[in-house]
Amino acid sequence: MEYTSRKKARPEKKGKSAKGWIALVIVVVLAAGVLTAGFFYPESLRGTYNGLIRVRNTFSFFVLGQKPHFYALILEKNGQDYRLTSRDSFEVSYRDEFVIKDTATDVLFGGGVSVDVEGLGDKNDIGKLLKGIDLVDKTVLADRNGPGGKKPGGYSFQIKYKDDPIASIPIRVQITPQDWLRYARSSGNQKVQIEYLKRAIAMNREDANVRKMLASIYFNAGMTGEAIAQYQEILTLKPDDAAAQSGLVKCYLKIGQYKEVIRISERVVKANPRDDEALANIALAWSHLKNWNKAISAYLEVLKIRPDNPVAIYKLGEAYEKTGQLGKAVEQYRLVLAKVPKADHVAVALADVFLKMGNFDEAIRWHREVVKRQPKNAAAYANLGLAYGGKGLTKEEIESYKKAIELKPNDPVIHFNLGTVYEKGKRDQEAIREYQRALELKPDDRDAMERLADLYFKAKRFGEAAPLYEKVVKNSPRKAVIYSRLGFAYDEQKKHAMAVENYQNAIKLGAKDPQLRKNLAQAYSQTGKNKDSIAMYEKLASTHPTPDVLNILADAYMKEKLYDKAIRIYRKLIDLNPKKASSYSGMAHAYGLKGDLDRQIEFYRMSLKFDPEDDEVYTNLGAAYEKKGLFAEALNAYTSAFDLNPEATQAARKIPQMKIRIIQQKHK
DSSP states (O other): OOOOOOOOOOOOOSOHHHHHHHHHHHHHHHHHHHHHHHHHOGGGHHHHHHHHHHHHHHHHHHTSOOOOOEEEEEEEETTEEEEEOTTOOEEEOTTOEEEEEEEEESSGGGTTEEEEETTSSOSOOBTOEEEHHHHHHHHHHHHHHOTTSOOTTOEEEEEEETTEEEEEEEEEEOOOHHHHHHHHHHOOOHHHHHHHHHHHHHHOTTOHHHHHHHHHHHHHTTOHHHHHHHHHHHHHHOTTOHHHHHHHHHHHHHHTOHHHHHHHHHHHHHHOTTOHHHHHHHHHHHHHTTOHHHHHHHHHHHHHHOTTOHHHHHHHHHHHHHTTOHHHHHHHHHHHHHHOTTOHHHHHHHHHHHHHHTOHHHHHHHHHHHHHHOTTOHHHHHHHHHHHHHTTOHHHHHHHHHHHHHHOTTOHHHHHHHHHHHHHTTOHHHHHHHHHHHHHHOTTOHHHHHHHHHHHHHTTOHHHHHHHHHHHHHSSOOOHHHHHHHHHHHHHTTOHHHHHHHHHHHHHTTOOOHHHHHHHHHHHHHTTOHHHHHHHHHHHHHHOOOHHHHHHHHHHHHHTTOHHHHHHHHHHHHHHOTTOHHHHHHHHHHHHHHTOHHHHHHHHHHHHHHOTTOHHHHHHHHHHHHHHTOHHHHHHHHHHHHHHOTTOHHHHHHHHHHHHHHHHHHHO
16 A cells, blocks of 8 residues: 555654755665666556656655645545545545545655544544544534525545645535434424425435425424415325324314315225224214214214224213203213213313213212312302202302402402302392492303393392393393383383384384383373374284273363363273273363363263262263353352362362352342
C-alpha cells in the first residue's frame, strides 16, 4: 500500500544545511529507483511517470520549501479499507462507522499532517472512531433549518499541513426514509414529527407504515382532514388495510360523518363477520344518527361475538332507554354493574332510568348509592330531590336540592326545581327568590319567567308581572292564558288600551273564558269603544247569558239609548229569575225613558211585589204617577218611600208638593 506510517519523526538535531543534504540524497535515490524500474518494467511507464512527479514534488517540498502535496487518504469503513484521492468522494449513512488510518503526502512519516472531518471529532481526527449517524443528524437538522444551516452533503475531509489546507475530499451524507422516521419517533413535538414523516413519505410514497404514523399524529393534533387524506392514500395502495380502515373510521366518528363510518365498517364486517370492533362502530354511528333500532341490532351482534363486552352492554342499555324500553335498559345496566361494580356512570344511568320509570323507591336507593360514591355530584343530589318529590317527601326533596345548590350554586335548573317545591308548598316568597335566582343565571329561561310572573300576578304585583309576561310571549310559543293575564295586569294598572290588545290576542289564540270577554268588553268601554263593548257583551249574552252579563249589557244599551234592546235583555233576566225585583225595576226604567208611563208603572209595581222595601222604586213609581197626573197615587208612593227611608230627600220634598197638586186638581 502506498501510504506512510503514522510514527512521529524524532526532533531534528542538525541544522537546515544537513537536512537539505539528506533530502537531496533521498531524492537522488528515489529518482534512481524510479528510472531503474522504468527500464526493467516498460509496462509500468505510467507508474514511472507518477513516480517522477512524486520525486519532483518531494524535491519542491524539502528543497524549495513549497507546500507538500496530498496523494491519498487511507481509511477503514465497516471493516473494509478505502484509499481516497482528491478526485474521489466518501459516502456515509447512519449505519456506518469509519477510522482514518493515515495519509499519503510529501511529508515523511506524516509529521505535521492532520485530517479534520467537518462536523465531527476535533481538529485532527486521524485514528479516531467516527460514526456516520452523527453526520446524518447534523445534515437532517441543517435541512430542517433551511437557510443559514449547513447544506446537506456539504461536509468534507479537510487535509492540512501545519493548519494550512493542502486538500479536501467531499463527504456524501446519505439520508434515507428511515432517518426521517427515526427522528419523528424521537421527537416530542408534533409539528416536527409531521415534518419528518412528510420528508420520509416524499422519499418513499408507497410506505404505508409511515403514512399510518403520520395519519395518527394528524389525528391526535386535531388535523382530522389531513389524517383522512393519509388513510385514504393508504387504502388506495392497500384497499384491505385493516389498520387504515380503523383509523379512518375514528376520523369520521370525530367529525360526525356517521354514514361514512357505517359504509367503511360494513365493508370490514363483510371481510370479517366476527370483527366486533367494526360492529360496535356501526352501532355507535346509528346511535349518533338517532336510529336506535338499528343501533340495538348492531350492539346485539357485537354481544353475540363478545358477550362479556361491558361497553357494548352499556351502550345497548342506552339505546333501549332511548326507545322507551326502560325495563330492558335496567337489565343491561345491572349486567354491567355485575361485571364492573365500580362503574359509577352506569350506577348514575340506572338511578336515572328508575326515575324515568316513576319507580321512586329504586330511584332513591340508587341515587343514594351514587352520592355515596360521588359525594360532590350535584346532579345526583338534584335527581334525588326529584325522586323524593315523586314520593311526596317534601322535606327531603328540599334538603336534596339545597345540597345540590351548595355543590353547584350557579345551576339555574336546580334553583328552578327548588322554586317549584316552595310554590307547591304555598311558600311563595321563597319560591319567588329561587325563580329570581334562576333568571339571574339564565335570563332567557321561559319557565322561570312564567312561574315568577304568575307569583307576582297572584300577589297583585301587576307592575312586576307585566314585563315578565311580555318576555314570555316574545320568546316562546304563544299561549292564550299568558295574554289573558297580561291584559288583566295592564287593566289593573289603568293601561286599558294595552289590556285590550292582549285580551284580543288571547281570544285569537282560542281562549274561551267568558270572564276574559267580559274583561275585554269592560276595557273597550274604558277606552271609549262603546260599540265594541256592546258587541262583546252581546256575544257573551248569546253564549253565556248570565245575569251579570245581561245586566251589564242592559246598562250599556241604556247608555246608548237603545231602550228596546235593553227591554229585551230585561225580559231575559226576568225569564232567568222571575222573582228578581231589580229586573222589573230596570224594565220599568226603560219603558219610562221610552215615554210608556203605563208599562213603567206596571213594572215598578211588579218590582215592589218582590221587594216591597225598596224606597228608591217607590220614589221612581211616584215620579211616574206624577207625570201621568195621578197625584194621589204619587203621594202614596212618595210617602211609602219616606216611611222606608226618612233620608229620601226627593220623596220628602215631593210629599207637600203632591198635596198641593191634589188640592189644585180638585178646585180645577
